[in-house]
Amino acid sequence: MPQYEPPRDHYQVLGVSRDATSDELKAAFRKLASQHHPDRNPDDPTASLRFREIATSYNVLRDPGRRAMYDRVGHVAEQSGSPFGEGGPFAGGVIDLSQLEIDGILGDLLGVFGIGKRDRGDIQRELRITLEEAAFGCEKQVTYERTAPCGPCNGTGAADGASRATCPQCEGRGRIAMARGLGPLTAERGCTRCRGMGTISVKSCASCAGNGVAVSPHTIRATLPRGVEDGASHVVPAAGNTSRVDRPAGDLLLTIRVESHPVFQRIGDDVSCRVPISFTQATLGGVVDVTTLEGVEKLRIPSGTQPGAVLRIRGKGVPHRHAAGRGDQRVEIAVEIPTSLSPSQRDAVEQLAREMGEVVVPQRRTFIDKVRALFE
Numbered sequence: 001m002p003q004y005e006p007p008r009d010h011y012q013v014l015g016v017s018r019d020a021t022s023d024e025l026k027a028a029f030r031k032l033a034s035q036h037h038p039d040r041n042p043d044d045p046t047a048s049l050r051f052r053e054i055a056t057s058y059n060v061l062r063d064p065g066r067r068a069m070y071d072r073v074g075h076v077a078e079q080s081g082s083p084f085g086e087g088g089p090f091a092g093g094v095i096d097l098s099q100l101e102i103d104g105i106l107g108d109l110l111g112v113f114g115i116g117k118r119d120r121g122d123i124q125r126e127l128r129i130t131l132e133e134a135a136f137g138c139e140k141q142v143t144y145e146r147t148a149p150c151g152p153c154n155g156t157g158a159a160d161g162a163s164r165a166t167c168p169q170c171e172g173r174g175r176i177a178m179a180r181g182l183g184p185l186t187a188e189r190g191c192t193r194c195r196g197m198g199t200i201s202v203k204s205c206a207s208c209a210g211n212g213v214a215v216s217p218h219t220i221r222a223t224l225p226r227g228v229e230d231g232a233s234h235v236v237p238a239a240g241n242t243s244r245v246d247r248p249a250g251d252l253l254l255t256i257r258v259e260s261h262p263v264f265q266r267i268g269d270d271v272s273c274r275v276p277i278s279f280t281q282a283t284l285g286g287v288v289d290v291t292t293l294e295g296v297e298k299l300r301i302p303s304g305t306q307p308g309a310v311l312r313i314r315g316k317g318v319p320h321r322h323a324a325g326r327g328d329q330r331v332e333i334a335v336e337i338p339t340s341l342s343p344s345q346r347d348a349v350e351q352l353a354r355e356m357g358e359v360v361v362p363q364r365r366t367f368i369d370k371v372r373a374l375f376e
């Protein structure tokens with residue numbers, strides 16, 4: 001069962017006195033942040049929590065407005081519904097990024113401060129598919145774990161049949177008035193104890209310990225369009241985590257990974273492959289079987305085809321994502337030179353060479369044959 005720990009005092013977290021100057025705060029933060037950075041403590045699973053706590057405390061105290069509010073009302077100032085909390089009129093404050101770049105941890109800090117993205121319960125997963133699936137579209141089943149409203153208690157957090165009592169924290173109102181303190185500003189926030197419902201159950205649900213949400217496996221079917229590319233994103237709305245029963249579920253964000261193919265390489269919407277042909281096919285021309293994304297095709301080889309030549313089979317590549325039609329299949333020709341010839345084949349090639357005006361060097365052949373004979 002998760003233990004609730006009240007947040008520690010921000011001054012205590014940074015180890016400074018309540019009248020610390022901004023320079024003292026900064027120095028304390030720099031020291032602690034580099035000490036507790038998760039990269040430096042790979043074997044300590046609590047390091048990232050500690051790091052986050054340090055960053056959060058510093059972010060509150062370094063901002064004079066938020067610090068004053070914190071001094072006045074404590075952690076309530078930072079809770080949701082607070083004018084300084086997420087969604088409030090003074091959310092975030094102003095952050096001078098140049099002050100935060102310490103040992104390259106800027107990216108972590110951005111994450112900690114929620115800049116750019118907020119944790120809405122989104123889940124990120126990779127989805128591996130084959131090149132054929134990417135080309136022609138597919139429906140994939142994805143199973144993953146997510147936090148969802150608890151089944152046994154239907155998200156209420158109450159044990160079956162348990163009676164409910166008025167929430168002692170908000171006295172049944174579901175909302176709590178914020179401390180006054182900023183001139184005309186007053187604010188209310190949702191009661192965290194009863195999650196705005198005004199009542200709490202007398203006995204907690206055993207499955208979710210009264211949280212109303214629990215982790216469970218979930219399976220979805222994702223339909224991917226034809227022509228989808230490696231690295232593309234696919235969003236399944238509302239398939240992410242439900243962090244609180246009174247909040248909507250986040251999304252499942254799938255990053256598509258197209259596995260490497262034994263035959264083809266993808267170049268945009270073209271696919272490329274290498275096909276070996278014989279020395280005589282290259283010289284005289286012919287027809288060869290070529291594997292395509294959908295089976296085998298006949299490809300005509302023109303006479304005099306050079307090694308490395310690229311022939312195209314039109315329309316046998318990947319279907320275009322946003323237009324009709326398909327890319328091509330590029331066939332790179334590799335010419336295989338025979339490594340052993342029968343005596344009569346050798347005579348024929350020598351004959352050809354002489355007719356093409358080339359000088360034939362029979363000594364070499366004789367020498368090699370002599371060497372070979374030694375081992376036979």
Ligand SMILES: [Zn+2]
Binds near residue numbers: 167172174
């Ligand atoms: Zn309440």
Ligand SMILES: [Zn+2]
Binds near residue numbers: 155157205
């Ligand atoms: Zn439950």
